[in-house]
Amino acid sequence: DPQLNRQYTFENFVEGDCNRLARSAGYAVAAKPGGTSFNPLMIYGGVGLGKTHLAQAIGNEIKRTLPDKLVLYVSCEKFTQQFVDALKHNNINDFVNFYQAIDVLIMDDVHNFAGKEKTQDFFFHIFNHLHQSGKQLIITSDKAPKDLAGLEERLLSRFKWGLSADLQVPDLETRMAILKNKTYQDGIELGDDVIEYVAHNIDNNVRELEGAMVSLLAQSTLNRKEIDLNLAKQMLKNFVKNSSKEISMEYIQNLVCEYFEVPIDMVKSQTRKREIVQARQISMYLAKAHTKSSLKSIGHFFGGRDHSTVIYACQTVEDLIDTDKKFKGYVADIQKKLKMS
Ligand code: ADP
Numbered sequence: 341d342p343q344l345n346r347q348y349t350f351e352n353f354v355e356g357d358c359n360r361l362a363r364s365a366g367y368a369v370a371a372k373p374g375g376t377s378f379n380p381l382m383i384y385g386g387v388g389l390g391k392t393h394l395a396q397a398i399g400n401e402i403k404r405t406l407p408d409k410l411v412l413y414v415s416c417e418k419f420t421q422q423f424v425d426a427l428k429h430n431n432i433n434d435f436v437n438f439y440q441a442i443d444v445l446i447m448d449d450v451h452n453f454a455g456k457e458k459t460q461d462f463f464f465h466i467f468n469h470l471h472q473s474g475k476q477l478i479i480t481s482d483k484a485p486k487d488l489a490g491l492e493e494r495l496l497s498r499f500k501w502g503l504s505a506d507l508q509v510p511d512l513e514t515r516m517a518i519l520k521n522k523t524y525q526d527g528i529e530l531g532d533d534v535i536e537y538v539a540h541n542i543d544n545n546v547r548e549l550e551g552a553m554v555s556l557l558a559q560s561t562l563n564r565k566e567i568d569l570n571l572a573k574q575m576l577k578n579f580v581k582n583s584s585k586e587i588s589m590e591y592i593q594n595l596v597c598e599y600f601e602v603p604i605d606m607v608k609s610q611t612r613k614r615e616i617v618q619a620r621q622i623s624m625y626l627a628k629a630h631t632k633s634s635l636k637s638i639g640h641f642f643g644g645r646d647h648s649t650v651i652y653a654c655q656t657v658e659d660l661i662d663t664d665k666k667f668k669g670y671v672a673d674i675q676k677k678l679k680m681s
């Protein structure tokens with residue numbers, strides 16, 4: 341299965357209070373796909389907390405113990421793209437048949453279905469077919485079903501049928517265990533003081549924790565220095581400066597306006613001039629992608645608009661990125677600047 345990443349196993353998914361329910365539900369599902377009441381199993385939580393890892397671990401475990409089962413991992417984006425392609429090339433039937441034959445469907449990041457009505461509608465039918473045939477569905481999302489804006493009610497109600505389990509930010513002890521596990525996998529030895537120092541200071545999510553470790557190793561290699569507490573302190577100074585700085589909506593607004601040479605205050609105004617609308621929509625899109633702000637507060641910030649306007653803006657930008665090379669280039673440029681900040 342090219343879609344499943346073999347690195348993501350239960351064995352290296354470190355257990356903690358933050359993930360105990362989700363992990364054990366995942367285990368139960370892997371032992372009896374389609375045969376528990378955890379169908380669908382919905383795993384939700386913030387970015388970098390292990391949703392993809394856990395969902396794939398379930399898939400890998402099923403492949404290992406029940407090799408005859410057809411397991412498919414697909415991200416919501418990829419599914420959407422496949423659906424659009426199938427429509428375009430007139431082979432919806434093949435597409436349907438393919439999905440209906442699957443025993444275990446892992447659909448990653450369903451919050452990305454927001455605003456994509458046709459794709460949602462289509463997924464709804466596949467979901468029903470699989471569920472009725474006793475097939476297992478595993479779904480991940482960045483929010484609990486009740487908080488998923490922009491998804492159709494009937495689809496959300498299906499998501500609530502089984503079990504929803506969340507992944508939370510791991511506590512210090514679990515973060516240390518994750519770091520130990522990671523270094524052990526990579527064959528590196530680190531002092532407990534270094535592990536504790538890093539785990540103590542990087543407390544957003546697991547992805548950043550791993551990023552800090554990678555950065556630490558890189559510095560140790562580059563400077564030909566042993567990894568000790570001093571190096572860890574030095575690394576963290578750079579790491580925090582480079583990656584954890586929060587991007588504000590104001591900053592995005594300024595950057596976009598500067599890029600397109602439009603007056604900053606116009607973005608928040610009611611004007612529908614094409615270039616302003618474009619700057620406004622891109623700003624909203626970037627705010628959604630790069631800040632933790634809710635759709636509601638993004639709409640509010642950009643001129644007191646409501647959350648559906650934000651969803652529409654994001655959709656429009658995504659569509660244009662797909663269809664308009666020049667536009668795609670603009671957005672990529674701005675994003676590059678954003679990351680350099
Ligand atoms: P998400 O899909 O929620 O954004 P990922 O599944 O991509 O997050 O996880 C980010 C990184 O953190 C991955 O490299 C993953 O292996 C690692 N990770 C997350 N949770 C754990 C855990 N409990 N134990 C070990 N590694 C973890």
Ligand code: MG
Nearest residue numbers: 391392393448
């Ligand atoms: Mg993921």
